[in-house]
Amino acid sequence: MLFIVMLTGRCNLKCLYCGGTIEKSVMPHDVTYNPGDLFDFLNSFRNVSVAFYGGEPLLRDDLIREIMDSVRAKHFIIQTNGLLLNRLEKEYIRRFSTILVSVDGVREVTDYYRNGTYNATIESVRKISEFFDGELIARMTASQKTDIYRDVMHILKLDIFTHVHWQIDAVWSNQGVWRDFDGWMLDYSSGVSRLTDRFIYELKNGKVLRIVPFLGVLKAMLFESNSPPPCESGRESFAVTTDGRIVACPVVADLEWNWCGDIWNGISRKVEIIDPCPSCRYFRICGGRCLVSNREWFWGEKGFRDLCSLTAHLIESMKRVKKVALELHDQGMIDIRELYYPRFNNTTEIIP
Numbered sequence: 001m002l003f004i005v006m007l008t009g010r011c012n013l014k015c016l017y018c019g020g021t022i023e024k025s026v027m028p029h030d031v032t033y034n035p036g037d038l039f040d041f042l043n044s045f046r047n048v049s050v051a052f053y054g055g056e057p058l059l060r061d062d063l064i065r066e067i068m069d070s071v072r073a074k075h076f077i078i079q080t081n082g083l084l085l086n087r088l089e090k091e092y093i094r095r096f097s098t099i100l101v102s103v104d105g106v107r108e109v110t111d112y113y114r115n116g117t118y119n120a121t122i123e124s125v126r127k128i129s130e131f132f133d134g135e136l137i138a139r140m141t142a143s144q145k146t147d148i149y150r151d152v153m154h155i156l157k158l159d160i161f162t163h164v165h166w167q168i169d170a171v172w173s174n175q176g177v178w179r180d181f182d183g184w185m186l187d188y189s190s191g192v193s194r195l196t197d198r199f200i201y202e203l204k205n206g207k208v209l210r211i212v213p214f215l216g217v218l219k220a221m222l223f224e225s226n227s228p229p230p231c232e233s234g235r236e237s238f239a240v241t242t243d244g245r246i247v248a249c250p251v252v253a254d255l256e257w258n259w260c261g262d263i264w265n266g267i268s269r270k271v272e273i274i275d276p277c278p279s280c281r282y283f284r285i286c287g288g289r290c291l292v293s294n295r296e297w298f299w300g301e302k303g304f305r306d307l308c309s310l311t312a313h314l315i316e317s318m319k320r321v322k323k324v325a326l327e328l329h330d331q332g333m334i335d336i337r338e339l340y341y342p343r344f345n346n347t348t349e350i351i352p
């Protein structure tokens with residue numbers, strides 16, 4: 001079981017597509033429960049993973065240390081903008097299985113959306129990459145200015161992250177961020193095709209590019225179906241809000257269908273992916289993409305179907321990779337098990 005613990009509603013940034021600090025009407029800015037109650041709740045599970053989330057979780061580095069010292073977790077994970085990583089001592093950093101840092105690709109794109117933070121973020125990641133052995137994942141938001149091929153390749157070439165992942169800035173993006181989503185989709189799809197060609201080229205040379213959406217789709221094609229949804233929200237992954245509520249997904253803590261209990265009384269209900277996804281031909285791999293986009297059609301039917309078409313293109317692209325990968329495996333050029341990723345739920349949602 002994965003618990004995403006929201007340590008604060010505050011953020012030290014205000015990125016264009018996000019807006020920064022979470023409104024108090026969604027949840028209080030600061031933790032209002034007794035931390036001991038959280039420890040007892042988390043310790044009541046076997047095989048628990050804990051992911052620190054916010055706002056910016058490193059604004060509560062004190063609480064991170066306390067939780068890491070009090071909870072018997074199999075995996076500790078953090079999603080951060082990276083700017084405050086120096087607040088945690090090396091011994092705590094080393095205990096993470098996965099650190100996900102928000103960065104959007106090349107300097108120009110990252111600085112545009114993320115308040116000019118490219119240099120500071122990369123410097124901060126470079127420092128921890130010198131002593132941290134776990135997964136260090138660049139977490140991109142793909143938006144209007146993103147060139148997915150250029151930005152993903154840029155991250156990989158930096159050679160400080162172990163993986164790159166992205167989410168499309170769709171469905172709840174701030175007003176005004178998008179100008180021409182239809183046009184962008186065409187560029188994005190051709191970028192995914194180029195990245196697929198590059199992935200195949202590298203695979204033929206024995207190298208697996210660690211591109212999370214590619215690997216997560218390949219895993220479902222080669223090994224086991226993705227959960228619906230792949231992030232497992234509402235099934236095997238829940239978030240704890242600052243006031244001790246348990247919600248399926250951390251992003252919409254204010255929506256009632258998302259409420260699943262609290263840390264004092266436990267999980268009272270689960271939340272399932274609903275129509276039209278279960279009857280879709282891509283469901284076994286896509287898993288309905290995201291619980292929120294499955295239930296809240298914020299962009300209407302066209303917006304929903306647009307995202308499905310991008311998912312379909314990704315899946316069809318990975319069919320090309322699967323064919324090559326199986327041939328290379330048979331020839332002894334690669335070990336197919338290298339494509340089994342992620343090995344545990346590390347909060348990467350798989351389908352962008």
Ligand code: SF4
Binds near residue numbers: 280283311
């Ligand atoms: S492609 Fe669209 S309809 Fe099909 S499972 Fe994914 S989100 Fe649902």
Ligand code: SF4
Binds near residue numbers: 231232289349
């Ligand atoms: S993919 Fe959707 S449901 Fe899953 S964590 Fe992200 S926003 Fe929530």
